[in-house]
Amino acid sequence: SCRLFPTVREGITCGDIQPAAWRDRAAANMSQQAVNGVPARSRVLTVDNMNPNVKRVEYAVRGPIVQRALQIEKELKEGVKKPFSEVIKANIGDAHAMGQKPITFLRQVLALCAYPELLEDNKFPEDAKNRARRILGACGGHSIGAYSASQGIECIRQDVSQYIERRDGGIPSNPDNIYLSTGASDAIVTMLKLLVCGEGRDRTGVMISIPQYPLYSAALADLGAIQISYYLDEDKCWSLDIAELKRALNAAREHCNPRVLCIINPGNPTGQVQSRQCIEDVIRFAKEEHLFLMADEVYQDNVYAEGCKFHSFKKVLFEMGPEYSSTVEMASFHSTSKCYMGECGFRGGYMEVINMDPEVKAQLTKLVSVRLCPPVPGQALLDLVVNPPQPDEPSYTSFMKERTAVLSALAEKARLTEQTFNTVPGITCNPVQGAMYTFPRITIPQKAIDKAKGLGQVPDMYYCMRLLEEEGICLVPGSGFGQREGTFHFRMTILPPTEKLKVVLQKISNFHLRFTKEFS
């Protein structure tokens, strides 16, 4: 596992992402037992002879805490007495599951696409019908049940390009550089897959932030690539420091071939929003160090803090002049799952590739064709996100009202979360400048750390498991995202409705005080 989480010099050690032992425990000793009287050792496929890269994959956002949360929900239904009446799952950025209502316009168009007979229904506004007609017209046999082109429906890719051009103040975007995807995750993994090659010291190294969104570490484990961890600066609102990038890169060069730099902005799980200056510095660094840039920008509409603004990597790249805009290779990712719409279930998304070698692009197109196409309903949804109602259209007012309501509630919840946590001794919380999460630092008493060790658990896993059992609140331990050794955190979404969020924050605060007292 040191191959995947390499020991980096200057005192940062191997264990910054602690391997979770849950999966082995979940099926404890089964491989040694007889099942139906047949010794399991005779199986073709066992945990000892399966793909070792898959075994290394970790994904804490849906890990053991969530498994236990689901169990507790079942127990509650079965009438088991608990100190709480419901489990609140604040482990994942799942807006609708937290009660956020879908945006009416989006769903009207999707219903029209699914059942075009509704186009005759005068209950639907004309702009919704026009969008549906246009999407259906671009589908094979006018049906969203037909496969699309593997890269995505052409007119939707054109709409994505126009959206990017508007967003970036007119900097051109070419629909041929747009690849629609099954959520952003799909495109991120595909892009990483293209980039991985070499063996031993020539193996591709990929720089990811710590803390990170664990899709990255999971994909790198799966691909057998080398993870190069660079640490965000918690003391400076989780900002990115170029000196730290350099440190991590130089250390990694001794054992792998660093080729990729991944950035998440706005940050997940950290909620920071990068300054224009920082982005410029990152781009300069990528050029100097000959790195492919992957910009995860799925929270581009989720910016709340005063003075913060979303700057796309592409816009900054092009503003830096042709020396950069014609050389730095980059991919940027977006999704229908976040922002104001939160349509996670549709698995819609896109990536834009910039300065990609045409031969590699042909390989990319070939590779995505094997999976035929991204889900067409998700493509349709993406089209509406990048081409929303315009001021002269009938749905504009209600659409904007719904959109604004979601985003201002999120801004309010971001403030509330930061403020509440910072009143609790032993919890410190950076401002949630953007995205949908807070990643506060928690002080865990030494006695609790010892207790966790005795149980074979990572301390923040022990903390979160206790919180779940005692308060019914499901968070993700910081160890699932990576953190500096000796520090502890958790990730919580700010998505619950304000009144429920207040309850959540109160319960966590009470628990933290109780837990601290217990182990003092």
Next chain:
Amino acid sequence: SCRLFPTVREGITCGDIQPAAWRDRAAANMSQQAVNGVPARSRVLTVDNMNPNVKRVEYAVRGPIVQRALQIEKELKEGVKKPFSEVIKANIGDAHAMGQKPITFLRQVLALCAYPELLEDNKFPEDAKNRARRILGACGGHSIGAYSASQGIECIRQDVSQYIERRDGGIPSNPDNIYLSTGASDAIVTMLKLLVCGEGRDRTGVMISIPQYPLYSAALADLGAIQISYYLDEDKCWSLDIAELKRALNAAREHCNPRVLCIINPGNPTGQVQSRQCIEDVIRFAKEEHLFLMADEVYQDNVYAEGCKFHSFKKVLFEMGPEYSSTVEMASFHSTSKCYMGECGFRGGYMEVINMDPEVKAQLTKLVSVRLCPPVPGQALLDLVVNPPQPDEPSYTSFMKERTAVLSALAEKARLTEQTFNTVPGITCNPVQGAMYTFPRITIPQKAIDKAKGLGQVPDMYYCMRLLEEEGICLVPGSGFGQREGTFHFRMTILPPTEKLKVVLQKISNFHLRFTKEFS
């Protein structure tokens, strides 16, 4: 490439799947050229330093012929004169694109799920509303925009299990063994990924039929696994011969570790339907040879020939008694894309795993959680497919009428295709017993073979490209699926509406005669 398409003894050589050179040609010499004045050699990511496994991936179903077909369609739109007025894409099993209408009931429920306000609308039948309410009730926040459990929505997995039990005459199915997926492709690749390990002669070998559906060879190339080709017997209606399985396995054991046997039944591209006896023999072989069975059964409703019947591998396995049913490890795959519904765009599907090691299952669950969940609209659609209207429900009659109409038209088209092709000298065609394709053998004159070689093309690619240019018909050359050396085929779907299919068959026949004459 011999590693991926290993030379097997007894005269079957390396080149049974000819590497297509199209992708390199598509971007000819670009990597040597300057783009924007910057020499491309300075790029981070080039075709020379990208993932070599990706380069080995081939997927003919969306290969160069289809690329050219799309170009020709654009040319037609721009008014370029051609000897035809439209391109007919018979390269892919895309029912709706071929004009098949979606099944009303399925789309009504999907529209209700997308826009639940329609539940108040009395235009929708009560059974459609009930299905939608049940699905929404199982979604987070009652929205298909929420993430589902990674394995799929629990009540849908229960419905899948009940469907399997009904299909298999009561043999039990456990919802815990059901994994919903993004089409069948997703589950097939995931299952193969779990199974691949080892290096050198210990590398996992996977037995696939030749001809095969190229998802398999593509996935094996991507995963760096060893393809073990076994040949279906064209002279016996493309049936599977156990002696040929043994030959291929024994030869492969000298250079890899064979662990997996993949079967497609009903067959793609070959259209054969396996007999119960054949399936029993295959299962016995898998047990004796210690192989994991992967049964691709996505065409389970597509059986047309008299005397043919779909037998699921699971049912046969359980009928063979506990010696088999409690030991043979298996995964079976199904999809919403084929059968009578043909809803490819929704990317719905499932797999059932049988006798899987519980520890491996925990790993599988963890692995699928990284991608969060399959598209929820596709899950909803799958639920309707496995839980269709019942005789006492209002939509039953119209649903059955639509379903039967599709399946009987397909049966008629299967007969028509076989009969027509077999009247053409130089084309021989096995009965299309099931699935959606015909894979006729074509005689290509030696002079045409020489001509193709001169152009650097595989002969059947040359044939199909000429057919496309001259008649506007898009097929896939047999080389994209694999075929015995020296034989040539193409794959054509039988999906076009009957009247159009007649035109297609006539045009291919005319072309074949003209082509044969030209090179005689």
